[in-house]
Amino acid sequence: MNLSQNQSGTTLGIDYPPPPRVHWLFLFLLWIAIVATTVLFVPINLWQPVAALAFAPWIMYLCIWLLKLDAKSKCIFWCNLYILLELGRAWLAIQDSSDTVHLLGDLLALVSSILGIAIAFMIRADLLRHYNEREPIGINLSPGLTFFFSFFYLQSQLYPIAQFKKRQAEGHATAVGRTLLP
Numbered sequence: 001m002n003l004s005q006n007q008s009g010t011t012l013g014i015d016y017p018p019p020p021r022v023h024w025l026f027l028f029l030l031w032i033a034i035v036a037t038t039v040l041f042v043p044i045n046l047w048q049p050v051a052a053l054a055f056a057p058w059i060m061y062l063c064i065w066l067l068k069l070d071a072k073s074k075c076i077f078w079c080n081l082y083i084l085l086e087l088g089r090a091w092l093a094i095q096d097s098s099d100t101v102h103l104l105g106d107l108l109a110l111v112s113s114i115l116g117i118a119i120a121f122m123i124r125a126d127l128l129r130h131y132n133e134r135e136p137i138g139i140n141l142s143p144g145l146t147f148f149f150s151f152f153y154l155q156s157q158l159y160p161i162a163q164f165k166k167r168q169a170e171g172h173a174t175a176v177g178r179t180l181l182p
Helices: 024-041 044-069 075-093 099-134 143-169
Strands: 003-005 011-013
16 A cells, blocks of 8 residues: 655555546536526426436535545435435426425425535535545535535535645655645
């Protein structure tokens, strides 16, 4: 195993898979494109679940990557549940719109929204645990920014780590005597 040491003398495992090397702005523009396409081509009653399901692959990708870092990560389970709830919302949206179906759809929307926020915080907790314990670089993730900007904020914090790990793999950077983050 290829290891180096940081200032505190703890070893940094270079064998951990690097974070996704995708800039947060790209994700944001992709999200805008998804929402715009949804608004243009999808019936209004399906806008929310279709837009959520179209962005779900990125969330799933993050959860799968976190599972590679820590086999005990639970966010993939909750991400799958989130996708099932969104599929349920979409299914209810195409049903006859009785009061009961509408109420059930609203309930699924509420639960799905809460679960989406919870998944962002689960990913945040996994990132803090990994990058402060296993690969101690001293990452600091704001709960407020996680709440308001969710996966865009988390990716904005992962991108510099991914860039550093790329430079490190190419031999242009070393973790000895410095932290991974500026």
